[in-house]
Amino acid sequence: MASKKLLEMLNDQYNFELESAYVYLAMAADSTNKGLDGTAHWMQLQAQEEIEHAMKFYEFIADMDGDVSQKAIPEPKNEYDSLLEIMETALAHEKIVTANIYELANKAQEEGCFDTLEFLNWFFMEQREEENTLKPYVQRLKAIGDNMIEVFRFDAELGQREDD
Numbered sequence: 001m002a003s004k005k006l007l008e009m010l011n012d013q014y015n016f017e018l019e020s021a022y023v024y025l026a027m028a029a030d031s032t033n034k035g036l037d038g039t040a041h042w043m044q045l046q047a048q049e050e051i052e053h054a055m056k057f058y059e060f061i062a063d064m065d066g067d068v069s070q071k072a073i074p075e076p077k078n079e080y081d082s083l084l085e086i087m088e089t090a091l092a093h094e095k096i097v098t099a100n101i102y103e104l105a106n107k108a109q110e111e112g113c114f115d116t117l118e119f120l121n122w123f124f125m126e127q128r129e130e131e132n133t134l135k136p137y138v139q140r141l142k143a144i145g146d147n148m149i150e151v152f153r154f155d156a157e158l159g160q161r162e163d164d
């Protein structure tokens, strides 16, 4: 059994995954405005993934006899100065998600809620993957700097992302 507090924390993360989708959609739209269609495509897929994450929480909370409730989603940053700023913001956002998952796991462990710990296992792996994808993007964009030809080349690579 999960405590009321743990279920609330799971519900907060459910909402935060939706917020993540919102953040990535804002990045997608801003990228479209800047002619960075590859990045827009990448960010749209990323947003879809975040909705899938949210649904994992939704289903788990329901399985645990908890209440899924929808909270207000804050307005994300809608305009960025550069693709580097977008990727840095995305990486910082994913680090918050990772910290949230750790916090959830600590609470679940404290309560001996093995169901929640087992559920969270997948997210540890996912968060490693998210951070390890974004880190080299940030490094590469720092190296590229103001060279827009290279920025557009990188954008074209992001456009190759397939639904995964």
Ligand SMILES: [Fe+2]
Pocket: 017, 020, 049, 050, 053, 097
């Ligand atoms: Fe996520």
Ligand SMILES: [Fe+2]
Pocket: 020, 050, 094, 097, 130
């Ligand atoms: Fe994510």
